[in-house]
Amino acid sequence: MAVLTATQLTDIRADVGDSNTAFSDDELQRLWVRVENASSDEVRWDALKAIIFDQLLSDATKLHDYTAGAVQHKLSKVYDNLSMRSMMRAVSSVALPT
Incomplete structure (x- = not known):
């Protein structure tokens, strides 16, 4: 069982925008x-990203927009942006048979 190298850890974080180390x-x-x-390293990498997006999306469903005085925070945009993970579902289903 191969493990991710330090470079690969940095790369996967960059690929999914994990700048705050989620x-x-x-x-x-x-x-x-x-x-x-997974059938190949490329499919494995894409499946890893799909799982990451699924987990981030699950957490993002708890975020809400709010306004306090003149300040508005649109935290629901996090959910919208993470929804792109649906593109990864086909890849993850290949790598992660049910």
Whole structure:
């Protein structure tokens, strides 16, 4: 079982916009193991991103827009932006048979 290198960890974080480290190294390694039966490294990488987007999207459903005086925060945009993960579903279904 291969593990993600430091460079790969940096790359996956960049690919999914994880600039605030939403996932620890251990969590990413665990997710990498979950997709180890993918048909190729490319499919495995895409399946990893699909799982990451699914988990981020699940967390984003808890965010709400709010206004306090003149300040508005549109946290629902996080959910909208993460919805692009639906493009990854076909890839993840190949790598993660049900």
